[in-house]
Amino acid sequence: RPKEPVFMPKGDEKKAFEVPADYLSDKYKNIGSQVTSRFGEEASSQIKVSRISIPPLGEILELARSENFSLFIPKHRRIAGKLIDIFLGMRNVDDLLAVAVYTRDRVNPYLFNYCLSVAILHRPDTQDLDVPSIIRSFPDKYIDSKVFGEAREDANVVPVGSRVPIEIPKDYTASDLEEEHRLAYFREDIGLNLHHWHWHLVYPFEGTRVVVDKNRRGELFYYMHQQIIARYNFERLCNKMKRTERFINWDEEIKEAYFPKLDSLVASRAWPSRVGNQKLQNIRREVDGINIDVDDLKRWRDRIFAAIHSGVAQGRDGNIPLTENEGIDVLGNMVEASILSPNQELYGDLHNMGHVLLSYIHDPDHRHLESFAVIGDSATAMRDPIFYRWHAYIDDMFQEFKQALPRYTEAQLDNPGVTVKDIQIETQGSKPNTLQTFWQQSDVDMSRGMDFQPRGSVFIRFTHLQHRPFSYKIQVVSNKAREGTCRIFLSPKFDERGNPWLMRDQRLMFIELDKFKVNLKQGQNTITRNSNQSSVTIPFERTYRDLDTSRPQGGEALAQFNFCGCGWPANLLIPKGTPEGFPCQLFVMISNIADDQVQQTITGECNDSYSYCGLKDKLYPDRRSMGYPFDRTPRSGAETLQQFLTPNMRVQDVNLVFENKTYRPKGSI
Ligand code: CUO
Missing domain, CATH: 1.10.1280.10 (Di-copper center containing domain from catechol oxidase)
Known part of the structure; x- marks a missing residue:
């Protein structure tokens, strides 16, 4: 059985809850002292859980603990709404802890995890608490089921220091026949x-x-x-x-x-x-x-x-x-x-x-x-x-x-006085304007989601797509000092038949790679931007890590950190490409800041994946329609990408090369 989600700061596994006797579910009531001593032995300190009057759970208990939970099912949504309301309605963190402890052994574990995560994300007084990554609480939702048998064996037989990561094969759900x-x-x-x-x-x-x-x-x-x-x-x-x-x-x-x-x-x-x-x-x-x-x-x-x-x-x-x-x-x-x-x-x-x-x-x-x-x-x-x-x-x-919307006119696309002169992609060890992908292996510790003795880390090793870090170098001329928004997209150059695109089809193929504000001076400007700064992605470590291992300190930063578990995984920023090189078009635009800017102060450190996830408790930081300038049918006369361009836009051919080689992990997460 998996260890059910425990919302405690990591590193606190040695702490135990001191629970009022009548909080124990029926299953444990008669053996309360034994349960306490089993876990209590390992505990270095105890957290006293206050005894409050628990609101009736009613329908929430109708979803059995052994069932699966889905937000798409109206009944599940309804009961999730009720449990979230209970968690949000608690007067303070002590009461929240009490009701969480009380409900944890009674309600469905997936439901519990979801509702408490939502509550922690939205209560003003829990902004300094971590929401554990779901992959650690429920690794079974992400990982080949075979792994768990092996992991159990390892945990029982192999001492912690001698365990080797359990490898998940890259191809385990089907064969190439499919x-x-x-x-x-x-x-x-x-x-x-x-x-x-x-x-x-x-x-x-x-x-x-x-x-x-x-x-x-x-x-x-x-x-x-x-x-x-x-x-x-x-x-x-x-x-x-x-x-x-x-x-x-x-x-x-x-x-x-x-x-x-x-x-x-x-x-x-x-x-x-x-x-x-x-x-x-x-x-x-x-x-x-x-x-x-x-x-x-x-x-x-x-x-x-x-x-x-x-x-x-x-x-x-x-x-x-x-x-x-x-x-x-x-x-x-x-x-x-x-x-x-x-x-x-x-x-x-x-x-x-x-x-x-x-x-x-x-x-x-x-x-x-x-x-x-x-x-x-x-x-x-x-x-x-x-x-x-x-x-x-x-x-x-x-x-x-x-x-059916009016098409963007040239005036709505252009940024008079701004010309993008040149774009180049620089990837270490590759020719200019080449993107390079390959397979990489990574190790992640799964032990938090598995409840068996003896404990200790159990690593799984999986293989995923990755790309070499690269940077954009963009040459822009401006007739005065000004701000602008740099928007970077990538699209395949040809359709599946190998024909050049019509703009009305290609506009749906552009994937956003980055979006950021630039300060232009009068005259010639060189903008340099690294791939790991993308407004679309979050770093690989943040996707997997329990959010406490390298977290910034302080409540505000932590709240941002939880929120920013949302973000496209950095390892998939760039599509796979082909060994012979897949022809792509890189599109760069510097749009007019007057129509982009949203007046608000953005604080905190974690605002790095706003393109797909927005900003926590803030306005979406770009006033344009999402997907601009590709969200509408192109104006008449702009049948192709070249015809669509205004001087503040530019397109560069890029070769996307996949190296069919698997690189071993450098370290583990
Ligand atoms: Cu259908 Cu995200 O799964 O919305």
């Missing part, structure tokens, strides 16, 4: 799935308004997932595959299969697989409180398209126009759907319920007593190829709206 398996390195990247889990933790779609109502969250839902699709399609092209097909016909068989080979340690069950050629079915699952038809999805879809085409949403209390700049935010909340949807009775819960229908495709009426598949959990959803087909469909709805 074409989709070429993308497994991306879909199953641990950091990528951690990012997605973290994003949804930071932007929940249900709960009290304080937790949900964040600046431009609907638009960010659209943009972050649009970029996932663009990046996935980029990787597909690198692997000589065409772009992913939208899952548009919901009566058609789904050809993609997926066998996750993950075991839920909490539920003691394997995550269900999906064989090829399954069809969506109506769901009747009393146990989960889900009664939903494929036709429900179709009705919601049609109503959403009606809103897009009329430019107006029917709100609960009157019409809401889908305006040029804010319409996408309304639409994001409507499609997802979040509680900020203008009218959930009418527009339903399309995207979330799509996840649900897909996740129960193998047992729609619960006759086999099976739980949901990986697509039903934000921690695991990105592993399955169907995730991308579903989100390609969702993105297409957003693009339908974007296409």
